[in-house]
Amino acid sequence: xxxxxxxxxxxxxxxxxxxxxxxxxxxxxxxxxxxxxxxxxxxxxxxxxxxxxxxxxxxxxxxxxxxxxxxxxxxxxxxxxxxxxxxxxxxxxxxxxxxxxxxxxxxxxxxxxxxxxxxxxxxxxxxxxxxxxxxxxxxxxxxxxxxxxxxxxxxxxxxxx
Numbered sequence: 001x002x003x004x005x006x007x008x009x010x011x012x013x014x015x016x017x018x019x020x021x022x023x024x025x026x027x028x029x030x031x032x033x034x035x036x037x038x039x040x041x042x043x044x045x046x047x048x049x050x051x052x053x054x055x056x057x058x059x060x061x062x063x064x065x066x067x068x069x070x071x072x073x074x075x076x077x078x079x080x081x082x083x084x085x086x087x088x089x090x091x092x093x094x095x096x097x098x099x100x101x102x103x104x105x106x107x108x109x110x111x112x113x114x115x116x117x118x119x120x121x122x123x124x125x126x127x128x129x130x131x132x133x134x135x136x137x138x139x140x141x142x143x144x145x146x147x148x149x150x151x152x153x154x155x156x157x158x159x160x161x
Contacts, residue, residue: 021068022069068080078097078105078106080094085123
């Protein structure tokens with residue numbers, strides 16, 4: 001199911017209004033949308049962060065996985081995915097194109113992901129340098145640091161409000 005655009009208050013910032021928020025399960029994505037989302041994630045994680053890792057992990061195609069993203073002219077600008085882990089949900093694959101950073105798109109996606117999860121705890125494996133950024137959304141460290149694909153990470157969890 002595709003989500004409608006989220007509200008935008010132009011008096012808060014002088015940045016251009018973001019494109020409409022897009023949301024879909026994998027089976028609802030067109031081949032072009034799949035390509036755009038995978039390309040963005042590879043551009044950010046594999047190329048920019050120089051982190052060769054198995055991007056296609058099988059979780060994208062799970063029936064309950066929801067992909068959220070912003071795009072302009074067929075180019076994905078920012079994306080996340082929300083996974084169903086039973087008693088919890090997980091937000092991951094948070095990526096923003098270098099050319100779209102500073103527009104608040106990732107924050108809007110995290111907020112939408114949290115809303116999508118409802119009254120269920122949410123987990124994530126966050127890059128360690130983003131602990132404070134995720135903290136502003138109510139995520140708290142839930143275990144010791146670890147290294148994943150050469151990048152320091154930490155587990156985080158957000159309890160329902």
